[in-house]
Amino acid sequence: MNLISGIDVTAGALNAQKTRLDVVAQNIANAQTTRTAAGGPYQRQVVSFESELMRRAGSTAAGPVGNNLQSVRVAAIAPDRTPGQQVYNPQHPDAGADGMVTMPNVNIAYEMVDLITASRAYEANLSVVKNARQMAMKALEIGK
Amino acid sequence: MNPIGSIGTLYPSALARADAPVAAPKIALPSQAGAAAAPTDGFTQMLDGLVGAVDAKQQAASAATRKVLLGESDQLHQSIIAMQEASVAFTMMVEVRNKLVESYQELMRMQV
Amino acid sequence: MIDPIFQTDNYQLARKLLDASVLRHEAIASNIANVETAGFRRLDIAPDFATQLKTRMAAGDFGRTADSLRPALVEDQTARSVRPDGNTVELERELLVMNRNLVEHDFLTEIVSRNIKQLKLAITGRGV
Numbered sequence: 001m002n003l004i005s006g007i008d009v010t011a012g013a014l015n016a017q018k019t020r021l022d023v024v025a026q027n028i029a030n031a032q033t034t035r036t037a038a039g040g041p042y043q044r045q046v047v048s049f050e051s052e053l054m055r056r057a058g059s060t061a062a063g064p065v066g067n068n069l070q071s072v073r074v075a076a077i078a079p080d081r082t083p084g085q086q087v088y089n090p091q092h093p094d095a096g097a098d099g100m101v102t103m104p105n106v107n108i109a110y111e112m113v114d115l116i117t118a119s120r121a122y123e124a125n126l127s128v129v130k131n132a133r134q135m136a137m138k139a140l141e142i143g144k
Numbered sequence: 145m146n147p148i149g150s151i152g153t154l155y156p157s158a159l160a161r162a163d164a165p166v167a168a169p170k171i172a173l174p175s176q177a178g179a180a181a182a183p184t185d186g187f188t189q190m191l192d193g194l195v196g197a198v199d200a201k202q203q204a205a206s207a208a209t210r211k212v213l214l215g216e217s218d219q220l221h222q223s224i225i226a227m228q229e230a231s232v233a234f235t236m237m238v239e240v241r242n243k244l245v246e247s248y249q250e251l252m253r254m255q256v
Numbered sequence: 257m258i259d260p261i262f263q264t265d266n267y268q269l270a271r272k273l274l275d276a277s278v279l280r281h282e283a284i285a286s287n288i289a290n291v292e293t294a295g296f297r298r299l300d301i302a303p304d305f306a307t308q309l310k311t312r313m314a315a316g317d318f319g320r321t322a323d324s325l326r327p328a329l330v331e332d333q334t335a336r337s338v339r340p341d342g343n344t345v346e347l348e349r350e351l352l353v354m355n356r357n358l359v360e361h362d363f364l365t366e367i368v369s370r371n372i373k374q375l376k377l378a379i380t381g382r383g384v
Contacts, residue, residue, distance in 0.1 A: 002218040005278050006285030013289030051293045054286075068329055069286045072293055121291055124347055128285045131354055135281060135361050139221035139274075142365050143228035143372040190257075197258035221274055221365070228372045233258045236379045 004132045008054050010125050012071030017122040019074050020047045024115045031106040034094045041094075042104040043079040050075040080105055194240060198233045205230035261375060265318050270367040272309065276301055276327040277361040283329050284354045287345045294341035298350075300332040 002008070023045050033042040051070040082105050090099035205226040211217035262268075283299040290296040305327045312318045312325065335344040 001213060001215050003212070003220045005218060006282035009282065009285045009289050013285075016289075049290075049293050051290050051296055068299065069282055070290055070296070070299075071286070072289045117292075120347070121288075124288050124291070124351060125285075127351070128281075128288050128354065131358050132281060132285070135278065135358065136220055138362055138365050139224055142221065142224050142369045143231075143376075144369070193257050201258060219275070219278070221278060222271075225271060225368060225372075229262055232261070232372060232375045232379065235376060236258070236261075239379050 004136050009071040010129050013125045016072045016074050017118050020118045023047050024111050027106050028111050041102050044106045046080050048075045198237045201230040201233040267371045270364045274364045279327050280357050287350050291345045291347050296343050297331045298335050298345045299329045302328045302330045
């Protein structure tokens with residue numbers, strides 16, 4: 001029973017934004033990680049979205065036509081290949097022969113902007129669901 | 145089952161006059177033409193039509209609700225509206241029945 | 257015989273607009289979900305739905321023929337792109353449209369509800 005309109009679309013969006021928030025948190029946590037299991041400094045992860053078509057579950061002959069609703073999903077979580085900054089620090093355990101350490105390519109300011117954008121999108125989707133539920137509750141009161 | 149229809153066979157002349165006020169102006173009764181031919185036919189036709197129409201409304205409401213229950217449709221508001229319309233139609237049929245029974249009892253009380 | 261009771265213009269108009277209101281909310285959900293998807297163009301109710309409604313109302317037989325008119329979702333051609341990747345969704349505007357749609361939905365359910373309650377009152381002579 002799909003009683004709240006558009007809830008599949010919003011569920012997909014909430015999942016996608018949550019994944020993005022998780023990735024941003026991971027980036028921020030690893031902003032100083034110069035040694036990973038794969039060797040080398042931590043590479044910033046980037047989330048890319050794509051829209052997916054939601055199939056409407058059946059449509060009556062007299063009902064509205066809305067077959068082009070699109071939700072969003074995470075297309076890929078790919079590493080950002082731009083090289084990180086090189087810092088001169090000969091005492092660092094991961095310093096090279098020339099005393100340079102390659103830091104992760106995580107820019108904290110950038111990640112914070114991403115965090116705020118993702119949170120805002122998440123809250124917007126939450127208010128969509130809240131309003132949809134309110135509309136359904138109002139519809140149930142018809143005639144009472 | 146036609147208990148009310150049998151009134152016509154008992155008091156045809158009394159009901160021939162009763163036919164005109166029963167045909168309420170805002171509802172277009174198909175039996176207006178039928179009443180000219182034979183008063184009893186018009187009356188039972190009207191009642192059959194009423195029962196049929198109420199039944200159709202109930203069927204439409206239950207079909208809409210079943211679609212929502214099975215997940216085939218998400219038009220919740222249309223199902224609620226259909227149920228309310230069916231309830232109004234049913235209430236009207238019940239009130240028509242009440243009025244008919246009342247007028248029958250009134251007739252039975254008349255001193256001959 | 258029952259059907260003409262429910263075929264007043266305002267009542268059928270409110271029912272159709274209620275369909276459109278729910279559909280518009282789904283379009284807004286879709287738009288807000290795709291606020292950052294590259295190349296996504298925002299969806300809305302097709303503008304010819306409103307014009308068709310008006311012509312049908314003017315023609316006068318709306319009460320009986322309302323069923324054949326269905327609202328549909330199309331890409332909004334009047335939305336301009338605010339980002340280089342062609343995405344035309346503006347989050348603040350979507351939230352405003354959603355709030356307005358909510359009030360419209362409440363209004364329409366109120367109209368439908370009052371019509372039904374009035375019919376019940378007329379039939380039974382009692383409140384409910």
